[in-house]
């Protein structure tokens with residue numbers, strides 16, 4: 001039975017079990033910066049691998065790229081970020097705190113003050129200086145999106161891969177925005193990771209391509225376990241669109257704090273390549289070597305956040321269940337279980353010795369782990385009684401627990417417990433790997 005999930009429970013679990021810690025915690029933390037712990041790094045990596053597999057390795061029309069965070073300042077001139085990538089801000093005249101105008105509702109959320117400065121634009125790019133000179137000639141920006149690294153490499157990818165349209169380029173990487181109001185845990189931070197695709201298509205096919213990507217990306221979240229009722233599309237109204245965009249649709253997730261954007265899919269027309277051609281003076285048109293046509297492709301951009309996706313998968317996986325005392329091993333009536341999909345579960349199998357003082361049991365359990373960990377992410381835990389060990393594994397979403405007991409030494413069988421059903425089965429040690437691999441492979 002699902003009880004309502006709130007952010008406090010998720011953040012507490014993330015900290016308690018080592019998914020996500022606050023950055024620089026021993027110094028009081030740095031607002032809006034987070035560190036992924038031992039389990040979080042596995043989960044986030046699984047999210048990225050699932051994305052890469054889906055959008056690069058399983059397709060014929062995609063390649064990958066990994067471009068640098070620092071780019072030539074002209075990139076941001078051409079893209080419009082230097083002049084336009086800003087939010088409106090106002091300052092409270094009493095406490096001097098800064099807000100977006102849509103957040104104040106007549107009075108300062110911090111001190112209740114009612115007087116504010118005029119609204120003005122605040123550029124969200126994080127600025128730094130390269131090299132030893134700190135003057136205007138050395139200014140550089142930490143990229144606010146990974147997309148521009150793809151656009152400027154369009155001719156390199158064309159030249160080296162001899163691709164014909166339509167094709168796309170995918171990239172995963174860090175981006176930075178000096179958000180005025182970061183918050184909601186890892187949902188909005190100043191440093192975050194994006195998973196972006198730029199898909200190049202002849203203009204006449206752009207609309208169809210745009211619709212296809214919306215469907216594909218929506219389905220990806222469902223395939224990885226997000227419940228249908230928590231996912232929706234939101235098409236932008238005409239007046240919400242950037243001046244160059246022909247369409248934009250967000251995929252939204254119902255977070256405990258409300259429906260919020262996970263990913264945006266935009267039809268960016270031929271704006272980006274034309275801008276870079278104009279500012280660089282380079283010919284960035286595509287020439288079809290069969291038809292000899294020369295033109296600027298349209299670009300469809302599915303742009304998602306890795307941290308936001310990871311948070312959505314965590315929130316959706318979180319379950320509290322009432323269980324009969326016996327099934328909860330006489331210790332608890334409510335069990336917390338993260339019902340991750342098999343691709344995303346950070347740990348697939350836990351190997352648990354029933355008696356840690358029995359050398360035979362421990363040796364067999366360790367031998368089983370040695371064998372399994374060549375192909376599956378496993379843990380070994382003997383630091384508590386079995387009921388507690390099961391609950392620990394449920395709480396991190398481990399798919400199977402393998403328990404080695406005294407009888408195992410005689411009959412060469414172990415108990416395999418399923419996370420979701422809590423059903424237990426005796427399996428011969430010799431068949432164990434095959435049994436688990438069959439159930440855990442995609």
Ligand code: ATP
Nearest residue numbers: 179187188189192194261262263264303304305308
């Ligand atoms: P928002 O409206 O929430 O600020 P956005 O529309 O500006 O997001 P995009 O520029 O479309 O976001 O960026 C693409 C994706 O990058 C977003 O869908 C989101 O998943 C992720 N993203 C953007 N900004 C942040 C942030 N500050 N923290 C975490 N993820 C972010």
